[in-house]
Amino acid sequence: MPSSISSSNSKPDLSCDEMQEFNAEHGSKTIETHDEVYSKKQHIPYRVIPQLSWSKIMFFALPLLIFSLASWEFLAYKMGHRSGTYQTGFDNMWAEERRKLDKPNNIKMVLLGSSRVLWGMDFNIMREHLGSQPLQLALPGTGPALFVKDIVDNTNFDGLLVVGVTPFLFNRMDEGHFGKGALDAYHHQSPSGYTGAKLQDFLSDYFAFLDEGIFDA
Numbered sequence: 001m002p003s004s005i006s007s008s009n010s011k012p013d014l015s016c017d018e019m020q021e022f023n024a025e026h027g028s029k030t031i032e033t034h035d036e037v038y039s040k041k042q043h044i045p046y047r048v049i050p051q052l053s054w055s056k057i058m059f060f061a062l063p064l065l066i067f068s069l070a071s072w073e074f075l076a077y078k079m080g081h082r083s084g085t086y087q088t089g090f091d092n093m094w095a096e097e098r099r100k101l102d103k104p105n106n107i108k109m110v111l112l113g114s115s116r117v118l119w120g121m122d123f124n125i126m127r128e129h130l131g132s133q134p135l136q137l138a139l140p141g142t143g144p145a146l147f148v149k150d151i152v153d154n155t156n157f158d159g160l161l162v163v164g165v166t167p168f169l170f171n172r173m174d175e176g177h178f179g180k181g182a183l184d185a186y187h188h189q190s191p192s193g194y195t196g197a198k199l200q201d202f203l204s205d206y207f208a209f210l211d212e213g214i215f216d217a
Contacts, residue, residue, distance in 0.1 A: 076209035092197040095185035113164020115140035141177030143169040
């Protein structure tokens with residue numbers, strides 16, 4: 001198809017013999033392009049796509065793909081990765097949990113704070129005594145103040161807020177270490193980002209090589 005845009009691959013100064021030699025070396029052919037306004041007439045090498053049977057291509061490509069995935073999965077499992085763990089990471093997981101407060105729910109307790117709250121709470125005990133699952137919104141290296149304000153100002157939550165106290169983080173009103181990415185994922189997640197997170201969450205339940213952490217077997 002003629003084009004008015006010059007290409008870095010174009011060879012306008014080659015002679016006919018040189019052009020034929022170039023085409024033979026690179027498996028291409030020559031087309032002419034000319035636009036009276038934007039470019040002068042020139043010869044551009046055009047790579048020829050071989051006419052092959054797609055069924056034959058798939059016959060060889062599909063087993064190769066399956067073998068490659070199986071090998072990579074075996075290697076990831078041997079390294080200590082496991083399926084169904086951290087999934088899409090803190091940002092998308094936090095945003096997904098935070099959205100639960102934006103719709104009708106029966107959440108009785110929300111956990112906020114830093115890593116002490118994130119990894120130090122025993123959900124089995126809390127579920128036994130509360131009768132429901134607490135909502136985990138703690139983030140490592142992040143103070144709770146900004147997130148408490150967000151819940152108070154923007155939701156109808158009327159349950160119990162459990163706030164972890166880490167002295168050097170407690171009074172900070174910024175996003176902290178992980179807060180900015182989590183808030184961006186909550187407020188400004190694009191359709192492609194949302195779809196990608198959902199797809200990875202689904203696949204990570206079955207494939208260990210998508211795991212973001214390493215756990216001892």
